[in-house]
Amino acid sequence: MAASLSCSADQLAPLFGPNTTNAAAAADYICRQFSAVSDKFVDTGYAIDTTYLLFSAYLVFSMQLGFAMLCAGSVRAKNTMNIMLTNVLDAAAGGLFYYMFGFAFAFGSPSNGFIGRHFFGLKAVPSSSFDYSNFLYQWAFAIAAAGITSGSIAERTQFVAYLIYSSFLTGFVYPVVSHWFWSGDGWASATNTDNLLFGSGVIDFAGSGVVHMVGGIAGLWGAFIEGPRIGRFDRSGRSVALRGHSASLVVLGTFLLWFGWYGFNPGSFNKILVTYPDASGSYYGQWSAVGRTAVTTTLAGCTAALTTLFGKRILSGHWNVTDVCNGLLGGFAAITAGCSVVEPWAAVICGFVAALVLIGCNYLAEKVKYDDPLEAAQLHGGCGAWGVIFTALFATEKYVSEVYPDKPGRPYGLFMGGGGRLLGAHVIQILVIIGWVSATMGPLFYGLHKLNLLRISAEDEMAGMDLTRHGGFAYVYHDEEDSHKNGIPMGKIGPVGSS
Amino acid sequence: MAASLSCSADQLAPLFGPNTTNAAAAADYICRQFSAVSDKFVDTGYAIDTTYLLFSAYLVFSMQLGFAMLCAGSVRAKNTMNIMLTNVLDAAAGGLFYYMFGFAFAFGSPSNGFIGRHFFGLKAVPSSSFDYSNFLYQWAFAIAAAGITSGSIAERTQFVAYLIYSSFLTGFVYPVVSHWFWSGDGWASATNTDNLLFGSGVIDFAGSGVVHMVGGIAGLWGAFIEGPRIGRFDRSGRSVALRGHSASLVVLGTFLLWFGWYGFNPGSFNKILVTYPDASGSYYGQWSAVGRTAVTTTLAGCTAALTTLFGKRILSGHWNVTDVCNGLLGGFAAITAGCSVVEPWAAVICGFVAALVLIGCNYLAEKVKYDDPLEAAQLHGGCGAWGVIFTALFATEKYVSEVYPDKPGRPYGLFMGGGGRLLGAHVIQILVIIGWVSATMGPLFYGLHKLNLLRISAEDEMAGMDLTRHGGFAYVYHDEEDSHKNGIPMGKIGPVGSS
């Protein structure tokens, strides 16, 4: 920041010349004032940027609450306690693992292009490049990836399997991917200082690929390996919807995710007090780009929601709020990659296509009898992949050069006249993420499956995990006496033989 | 703030000397520019700090929502309306009382060490030391203390008793405690300018003692005096869990509290644009300490949640999400005192022990047949007390001197080699808080009990307060037909004679 404000006594003193009583002293005096001013600017900049980043991190954290409510509402009442516990633990276990080594793997520079190797246990943090607020922000991203996966394998997975995959995902698989695409050392990062992939690097600004595809594909393997829930497809192979138990919780969760996405996308700038070249003192700077990012995010989600509304109305004949919620989230997942480098009108296109992608993926999933209680693989995997492609098509020259200023003359979106190199890099990204996550999470889930640690027993599944594993049902709306009378065991939950 | 940026024309003019046409005018001109710059920095500082403090206050306020949901989910359905009303009123009544005299008792300086005596009704606010944002922030803290207590005495307390204790607690008991430990005039405050307790003062940064212990101990007396809920302990004295009616609301509330805690702990710095000595212009300043505080808070909560998960699994044989939520909150309550002055690794220890403290306290409570529907006394009282001790053991020299800069060479944590004086002060704090709250809230609850204003009748308790006092049940999930059948008018509210 202080680059442009540089007072040099050596330069100033000769200007005063010999007639000034003490030219050197005068120049020095004045320049010391300016250097104090310059320091104050640095302090102010840190304070503003940290405030901005921390509150963004808090918003991203509130997405965990959104996931918990969305998942809870989307499963059947008998598995609510189970799924909520996994969401709480994603956050808690993720906190410890990301503290101990996840952050180090992701951002521990200097390192090679594949994996970071400093900052274990936040050693040597804060430094001039990473502060505690960066850690907090990245942690909130890591647990979001784990939260996505938990949706795919809901209602039929052993709790122990959750703990294992969640730690592995937040502690290793996700950090490595984020190192590749976001760290300054990553081999495919757009901020890599040596050598950009295809002279371009991957522009995955807030993580359609890094976060959403990783979570979605991990979920895909988990759900694929353990198979559909009992009753999800009937004897003749027809799909039977197993509806979630509370649409209110689904809507609550969706709105909370929307709320949190304002931390996720605009917050990914990390700093707000950044001046764009030759524009210091003008109204246009990173603060404006941050606002634009919030607007593109909003528009993509809104368009996707409306498209889903009418699309589903035509296909299924009624208006469905949970489908609209999923469509909305699909739009957000898609715009996440390009949110900062596309025009608002392009975001409308992004959302429109994302809704169609989601509908298509769901159709496909039904065909192949893939069961995903939250449509997480379709939504985050499918729409995330579309978002990565979309960015390579619609990124504008001006915004790319502003947001990624290190290298002038970068490739930008194909449809905007920027050539195909960015698209090439992005196709590589999709393939590499699919490959890496499959190579790590696929064997993990398969191994758990072989060890009988993945899927619960059929009895547990019919009775619901809450009763068999989590000490009771999540809801007790009626009083004890009732159930004593009518003898339905569902109602009675209290620990009978507790000490 | 402007200390380092001070231009004096008297000093500069002689440097220009007599040969400059108008040395005095030139120096004056330049220095006026600098003083304009300096003023702008002051403005900027106020704007950033106020932004930071206000949004932190909003986050702390969202904890009230968290408490409401946590309490609602933790009680039986028949008392939901009652407990939610008390939570709304904690905030509302607290707002008026804290405005009229609570803030004055707490921070009305100049005053004596025991109680403040200015700013009644926000008179003479804003001043250079207190702005409206400070009031809003402190108000959000005050209602949190009252919210804690309401959990302990849930499901069996008359509504009038709530109104009385809540006003008394937020208007008098809590403000006095916060005056002692947080006001610059307080006898035990670490920012006291005259005379520090044991040469150290109490470091209760965000209020493990001031907020959590006060709320917890007040709840302890209330719950103790009115006795356990009917059916909580059976004839043979065995403990019978009376489960809350909705685990979803408990998880929702817990996550909201977690979200709000990011305002509670890091926000307690009040300012973010503060430079640490000799470090202006560097990346390290209060903004970094704020981030660190958020990290320690996160890690303590995460560790406590995981410890509780496995601890409870071993003790009770199943995974329990509500217990994990309570463990998580116990970790937060404990780290609150020391969040800004300990290293992240120490926060892990803090959370680990907090979970054990909570399990121990719950065991003890069962032994002595103490019934607390939300475990509030155990959680906020017990873990809060541990947090106060923990701070005295693990506070590091560097952070203590940065966060409390007024006096150099302060005592710090015993285990960090800082001697026992801080621990002495903290033990005093625990004793004094227990004494003061017992001396004020104990008689109050006892008096209400004697006047038959405290506990509801057994009939009310069996039927649920919602039916008898609050105009009906909180949930109407069933349709008209049900009530047609059983003909109980309460259930039926819907259209009988529709057109």
Add this chain to the structure above:
Amino acid sequence: MSAVSCSASLLPLLGGSATNASAAASYICQQFDTVSAQLSDTTFAVDNTYLLFSAYLVFAMQLGFAMLCAGSVRAKNTMNIMLTNVLDAAAGGLSYYLFGYAFAFGAPSNGFIGRHAFGLKDFPYQTAAGTTFDYSFFLYQWAFAIAAAGITSGSIAERTQFVAYLIYSSFLTGFVYPIVSHWFWSGDGWAGAARSDGNLLFGSGVIDFAGSGVVHMVGGIAGLWGALIEGPRIGRFDRSGRSVALRGHSASLVVLGTFLLWFGWYGFNPGSFLTILKSYGSRGAFYGQWSAVGRTAVTTTLAGCTAALTTLFGKRLLVGHWNVMDVCNGLLGGFAAITSGCAVVEPWAAIICGFVASWVLIGANKLAAIFKYDDPLEAAQLHGGCGAWGLIFTGLFAAKNLVREVYGPIPGSDAGRHYGLFMGGGGKLLAAQLIQILVIIGWVTATMAPLFYGLNKINLLRISSEDEMQGMDLTRHGGFAYVYHDDEEGSNLPTTFKLRKIEPTNTNTPTP
């Protein structure tokens, strides 16, 4: 940034004897120019951070509305009302992007309607007068627009066709509301106190700081017409005309929604300053816009708190029990009322505002019952009634120095600004506020009433009575919102009989 301005006037002071006086002067002045530019950058960064996070808070109100509405209707219509809330936000986003924002703030324009920045064309930009319109401002205003639509959806809940929602919601956020906000908030608007050419209504202009009138009355009156035209829900008034309460299905959701609205209101009111880094006269002092922002948050809090307490005791006296839903509505009424004056009244006045607001709400509800007006969320009474009171309140209690600080001097005139009648400021402000109330009632009536009437005539407004009895979730939205019971899963039978009985049916025998 005029604060730091170094100019060539430094040159003669250094004089000719310095070896290169002009170079020295320009060297020093260049440094100051840099400082000034950086200060300006800092100001933009701080103000945008403030505005964006305020916008996020206002957006959280949409979540609050969704939960409040969901909890206040019967379980059988929950899916329907939540879908409308999601779509208010989504459809509002597109229509406000395409033309709503342009109608509201597309300067330069006439006093009636804006006409630039359709589809955010040529955005962001700075006007000749130095006002900056940035994306954050758009986002903030969008969050306001959808709040207005959210209010209306409550009034017509449980009996309105979904298509009607889509139509009125787009029309309201895309046209009706933007025009009102243009009148009172845009620098070109004919009635706003912030009008930039200094030609103010009654020499005063309307002080509707965060929108008691612009947002709440617009939403409330639109809802009033909708609910009036389609009539009460079946069963709301029995044969003899007695009012029968149709209770919402979940008090927990109502409380959740209320608290979220409270939370969001901290973006709504204090955020309406748009900037926080602005000094009031004396530079370098502790008092500036940051302090006014804090004061606004405090007045908002106090008004809501007072209204809640007043409602609590008022209803206790009138009805005989403590009722959390009523307290929640009272609280929101207090907020709706203080919204207009929050920035220009003292905290003690906010208490008066809240106290009266709760009685206005109780009175409006009484009146509604007499006229057999059915509003499931009391939205017209709450936002319309308390909103109108808020405008009058501002005309009575706006404080002289606060009005001057918040709105600045009148452009091109040295006349002082008018302030509250009871504070000795004369009646001109009050007159302007009354004009605002009349104009808003007139405009919303003239636009929304024909719309609702037309929809009614072509049978697009109200659902059939079969749908209404069964609940729209079953007939239109693919199923019931809640499935708490288990086994029968997947069967397509109507679930009405399988819903579990929830409340205590029997008088319990005490468990020993």
